[in-house]
Amino acid sequence: MMELVEVTKVYNTGRTPVHAVRGVSLSIAGGEFVSIMGPSGSGKSTLMHLLGALDTPTTGRALFQGRDLQSLSDRERSKFRRTKIGFVFQFFNLLPTLTAAENVALPLFLGAQPRGRALKEAIASLERVGLGHRAEHHPEEMSGGEMQRVAIARALVTEPEAVLCDEPTGNLDSANSREIMLLLRSLPESGRRSVVMVTHDPQAAAYGDRLVNIRDGLLAGIDDLTRNGQTQTDERFASRSSSIARPR
Secondary structure: OEEEEEEEEEEOOOOOOEEEEEEEEEEEOOOOEEEEEOOOOOOHHHHHHHHOOOOOOOEEEEEEOOEEHHHOOHHHHHHHHHHOEEEEEOOOOOOOOOOHHHHHHHHHHHOOOOHHHHHHHHHHHHHHOOOHHHOOOOHHHOOHHHHHHHHHHHHHOOOOOEEEEEOOOOOOOHHHHHHHHHHHHOOOOOOOOEEEEEOOOHHHHOOOOEEEEEEOOEEEEEEEOOHHHOOOOHHHHHHHHHHHHOOO
């Protein structure tokens, strides 16, 4: 579904160029949950931005279902991000003056969908994440876990084919983190929706099918987290996270 082919990303932000990504190739299948881990500044968020067309490679190609994302016009790129990709961020990115339903409906409003229909679909998306009863509440009236659920509902309202998450539990306590990860784990659909998550947390990373390790802008290794075909239980995730946290 998504593929990076020998991509590099260089930021010219002063006298010394910053090489954020250095020749990384990575494929993500439909229905797969991939965790990306690495130290701060390793290039993991840049990889996610390249996969989601939030940024373009300096060299190499970023593909979605075989289509080169660099071939898209600005208008096509905007539509692609709005309809094909759902984004979830650490700090929720909710507009404080809008209700939960209005925040979720934003991608539909931007697509010129009538307000009544957009809000109806937004409420259905909120119900999907267990927050239908909070539809008329504003972000300041909700907990961090609830705000992240609203953000996930917004990411899902267009029925995207991929959901990209940047540190989705980074601003949550352990109990809310577990709830959010169980919700994200439920999103991949066989052969269809994929989830890519950037995280620094081994416990969160353990919910993935594969773990991609990034260091100094380079691919440092890929681990299969589903080997042995075990049932996905909290105990299994705890066992995985212990393994991930061990020094390599």
